[in-house]
Amino acid sequence: MSYSTGAIWVVIIGLGIGTFLLRFSFLGMIGNRSLPEWALRYLRYTPVAVLPGLVAPLVLWPAATDGAFDLPRFLAAVATVGIGIVTRNNLAGIIGGLAVLYLALFSLG
């Protein structure tokens, strides 16, 4: 990572203010007016649109192996998603994923 201290704080403070404004938007500024249907339809998909694209390269080309595909990490990722879909529970996904990661690192590595 190569940023100046100033740039790091621009990100932290900028993200803080921006996030606050998103949270305060309707409650404090726009008031009791509902969003148009089409806007809601797009907003609904923002987390599932951003997070998978962010995580996919990390799973297939992990930085810890200098970008080489790593079976234990891949299996752990698959397990996390599978457990998360079945249980609908964040914590179960994390624990299951870490368990598979360590089992696979131990037995395959």
Add this chain to the structure above:
Amino acid sequence: MPRSSVSAAYWLGFRHSLPFVLVIIPFGLLFGVAGSEAGFNLTEVMGFSVLVIAGASQFAAVQLMADNAPVVMVLVTSLAVNLRMAMYSASLTPHLGAAPTWQKALAAYFMVDQTYALAIQEYERRPSRSVAEKIAYYAGACTPVCPQWYVSTLVGATVGQAIPAEFALDFAVPITFLAMLAPMLRSLAHVVAATVSVTVALLLAFLPGGVGLLIAAAAAMFSGAQVELWQQRRRM
């Protein structure tokens, strides 16, 4: 208004959100670890958790900065992760809109997935409660969850550097993202959006600093919305 009903509402919110402490602690620890592994100092890691207080976007920012993405890209992409908060804000407005501004500002600052989900369920169950009771319930729901976020980040950032590489903590970040993501895949439209996001992001991975991800996210949002529309029309 009886003081006791406000305090009862506070403690109801408090009790309802206690189980979430179990989720917040590992998330906070992992963020502390991820932040310090990426090279942020303690003040900066804490700056994220105190000023932003939104886990997924904090992880996104740290990950993009570990890849040296330009500052603008880091901000745009991480804020995109938080766009859903505007939706939460809109849906809480009919219930909390009449509260004093300082209370609404605090409610906005502490708005996270868990507190929102609890509050909106409670308000829809008992819509006739007073604004003071609704605010008290909200404050109760924030009390166990939000301070935990700071404390566990602090522990993660302090202890994280002492954990050896064999523990593969580098992979805690992808696992955290995937664990947050999986329960969101609750309809065909969500699955299509996620698939488009992955495919486009991998195809455009050669583009510098977050540009590919931004294009992938836009394509994925569009696909999700289109699938939803298409399904609606078929049902009619």
